[in-house]
Amino acid sequence: MxxxxxxxxKECQGLETRATGRVTPALLAPVRVKLSDREYKLEEVATVGVRDGSVLMVTLFEDRNMKLVESALYASKIPGVVPHRHDNRTIKIPIPKPxxxxxxxxxxxxxxxxxxxxxxxxxxxxxxxxxxxxxxxxxxxxxxxxxxxxxxxxxxxxxxxxxxxxxxxx
Missing domain, CATH: 1.10.287 (Helix Hairpins)
Structure with missing residues (x-):
């Protein structure tokens, strides 16, 4: 129990954070990236940071995983998460104010x-x-x-x- x-x-705290408009890397915690042998947390294949208070920056450790990470971000169905490629190793995710x-x-x-x-x-x-x-x-x-x-x-x-x-x- x-x-x-x-x-x-914890779910309520996450929703409260989203409702107040604060952007944190924890927003992407549920994202799982399926690589060749198993599923990994996003934090295990990339770093997630916040820029300008409203943009998440995902920097991949290996650029060959770009498509897999992008598809995992789309598959997570987190509201407001629409990834954009910034360069070969970086994905930019603008988070709108709720x-x-x-x-x-x-x-x-x-x-x-x-x-x-x-x-x-x-x-x-x-x-x-x-x-x-x-x-x-x-x-x-x-x-x-x-x-x-x-x-x-x-x-x-x-x-x-x-x-x-x-x-x-x-």
Missing amino acids: KTSVEWFR TVEARKEFYAIAKRKAEEIRVQLRNQHQMGLKRGKVTKRTVEYDEFQKLTDRHIADVDASLASLQKATGASK
Whole structure:
């Protein structure tokens, strides 16, 4: 349960960063580049830096991987990421400032993910009860329920924080 909540909190932080317009190399963290033998993180095949506060610069270690990195950037489907070749080893990615609609969309994405996490937590709750052979109206059941409720409250708090940052309404 804790792992699920931590994952969601990190997702919300990433969306909050995007909603406020700050550009960081972490924006490209989900990008995976498929080379001949396996998939690599983008950071393993290139360096990512920020220029002028709104442009990401990806500098490849080896220029022969240019097409693979470009296709990985397109395949990641990160909103607003449109790579442009700067030279043989550099890709320039201008990141536009988010509009009001974009910020609302970030919140909508987080809201869907929050519901998925809540469902995961409830499923983990049920599996834990079955594994431990815990019956209702016992101290163990009450404690387990409190734990689940606390984790769901953490998810709700992260979502509320994102809502405040994006200016989205319920």
